[in-house]
Amino acid sequence: MDELVVRTEVYADPEEVYAFLLDFPRYANYSEYLREVRTVTGDGGPGTRYALTFAWWKISYTARSEVTGVEPPERIDWEITKDIDAGGCWRVTPPEGDESDGNGADGTGDADATGDDPCxxxxxxxxxxxxxxxxxxxxxxLVSFDWVLKKAIPLIRDEAERVVERAVQDLEGSTRDVDLDVYVDSDRI
Incomplete structure (x- = not known):
């Protein structure tokens, strides 16, 4: 299995970030090649199925995905259910010292709802x-499937970076240079 991880900090409340990421149809706004995400069934929780329509070059393809698990407000697991063995997750890690009981790191009882500390x-x-x-x-x-794979796989990294960067800018409500930490365990991407 090849692996790609794109992480960054976002100045927003972890619960807000989680709810934002659970809205899969929104992802088409952030991607160059994802044209539409249509909810097939479900409300965003486990078992929710989506049809993701991609378009690149002269090719259009609709992938099928499913949310396989959620751990609010920290994790959303998903997998592609047709044509390729693929899956992944979104992880949201609260700021250090952030308490789930609503007490902030300063002990005042004020949780970090203003986004002063990034998650x-x-x-x-x-x-x-x-x-x-x-x-x-x-x-x-005269176009081979191998040629398509060779050209399309390197685009995965750029797409993942673009989606994370644009989502962060939307969450924060402003444009800034988003510092991405990218881990790749593949010689193809």
Missing amino acids: EVALEVQFDPGSASPDALDLPR
Whole structure:
């Protein structure tokens, strides 16, 4: 399995970040290649299914995903359910010293709802490119599935970075340079 992790800090309340990330249809606003996310069934919790329509070059493809688990306000697990072995999660880590009982790190009882201390948000993706089904795409004549994979896989890193960066800017309500920490365990991306 190849792995990609993109993490950064966001100046927002962890519960707000979690609720924001649970809204999968919003992701199309942040991606260059994701055209639409349609809710097939569910309310965002475990078992919720989505149809994600991607368009790149002369190819359009609709992936199917499912939310497989949630741990509010810290984790949302998902997997692709058709054509490729892939999945991942969003992790939200509260600021150090943040207490779940509403007491802030300063002991005053004021939780950090103003976003003075950042929480960490991470998008973690694992996938096996070798599991991709060549029958999943209707390719133009004389275009091989291997060529498409070779060109498309490196785009995954750029897309993940773009989604995290734009989501942070939306959460914070302003544009800033978002410092991303990127971990890649793959020689393909």
